Amino acid sequence: MMTLADMIERKTPPGPWEEGDNIPWDDPEFSERMLAEHLSQSHHLASRKREKIDQHIAWIHETVLRRKPARVLDLACGPGLYTGRLARLGCECVGIDFAPAALAHARAAAEREGLSCTYVQADVREADFGAGHDLVMMLSGQFNVFTRDAARRILAKARAALAPGGAVLLEPQRFETVRGEGQARTSSWYTVAGAGLFSDRAHLVCQEDFWDEPSRTKTQRYHVVDAETARVTRHVLSAVAYTEDELRRLLAETGFEGVEVHPSLIGAPDADDPWNLAVVARTP
Numbered sequence: 001m002m003t004l005a006d007m008i009e010r011k012t013p014p015g016p017w018e019e020g021d022n023i024p025w026d027d028p029e030f031s032e033r034m035l036a037e038h039l040s041q042s043h044h045l046a047s048r049k050r051e052k053i054d055q056h057i058a059w060i061h062e063t064v065l066r067r068k069p070a071r072v073l074d075l076a077c078g079p080g081l082y083t084g085r086l087a088r089l090g091c092e093c094v095g096i097d098f099a100p101a102a103l104a105h106a107r108a109a110a111e112r113e114g115l116s117c118t119y120v121q122a123d124v125r126e127a128d129f130g131a132g133h134d135l136v137m138m139l140s141g142q143f144n145v146f147t148r149d150a151a152r153r154i155l156a157k158a159r160a161a162l163a164p165g166g167a168v169l170l171e172p173q174r175f176e177t178v179r180g181e182g183q184a185r186t187s188s189w190y191t192v193a194g195a196g197l198f199s200d201r202a203h204l205v206c207q208e209d210f211w212d213e214p215s216r217t218k219t220q221r222y223h224v225v226d227a228e229t230a231r232v233t234r235h236v237l238s239a240v241a242y243t244e245d246e247l248r249r250l251l252a253e254t255g256f257e258g259v260e261v262h263p264s265l266i267g268a269p270d271a272d273d274p275w276n277l278a279v280v281a282r283t284p
């Protein structure tokens with residue numbers, strides 16, 4: 001258990017992935033609280049708002065799937081907001097995620113509407129991706145949060161799980177997005193009187209951002225201090241800043257060809273989302 005003394009003596013800057021590798025998506029209580037953020041229509045964090053997801057799906061269906069019914073594997077699918085829509089367009093979808101509340105929501109929606117969606121609760125770094133998919137996708141900047149080695153293994157598994165001519169679709173954060181957040185070296189704090197994302201009790205959240213130039217990695221560290229007990233919980237998230245060249249190289253090295261880099265998941269520059277890219281590559 002961490003104390004305020006541990007917090008004061010913290011290592012600064014922490015090395016990338018040294019103190020942890022993500023916020024606790026897979027913790028059941030955190031996952032319940034995060035589900036409300038996914039479904040919120042007041043911000044684009046966790047998941048985008050409904051209209052934006054509709055636009056993304058229209059582009060994926062038209063440009064990536066070429067309007068054909070397809071077998072789709074969504075890695076880090078969250079509450080199934082993309083898989084559900086693709087299933088309504090005739091796709092057969094599998095979603096993998098390790099957040100229990102998000103998956104429960106996705107399963108309930110699929111059951112309610114009789115959608116062809118299967119959900120697997122697993123860490124995408126360890127999960128079996130199956131075979132014969134026409135599209136494997138990883139959206140919402142998740143590709144950046146894995147170490148370069150883990151990201152390469154995920155791509156290699158995706159390649160092996162695709163049918164001939166199948167496509168991978170990544171929505172990585174742009175190089176400038178990740179570097180900008182890291183280099184800002186923000187150090188900020190806020191208090192929550194009742195329930196917040198990190199706790200359902202009154203608490204203080206201290207956030208620090210760091211940039212590691214040699215590995216081109218941003219690290220975001222949160223210390224959450226419980227108001228009553230002063231107990232401290234730490235969550236640390238690192239993200240790689242990929243250049244377009246590095247992404248193209250990585251995809252070529254993992255067996256993909258025909259790499260296309262688009263300015264957003266609607267295929268054109270999107271004023272609502274200047275932070276991410278859409279990258280499509282196909283198997284030979």
Ligand SMILES: C[S@@+](CC[C@H](N)C(=O)[O-])C[C@H]1O[C@@H](n2cnc3c(N)ncnc32)[C@H](O)[C@@H]1O
Pocket residue numbers: 022025026045046047048075076077078079080081082096097098099102122123124125139140142
């Ligand atoms: C920002 S949300 C995006 C969810 C969904 N793709 C969307 O756009 O609505 C990130 C998701 O990645 C999942 N995730 C993060 N790391 C993961 C891992 N190692 N294995 C499985 N899921 C993971 C989280 O549980 C969360 O649901």
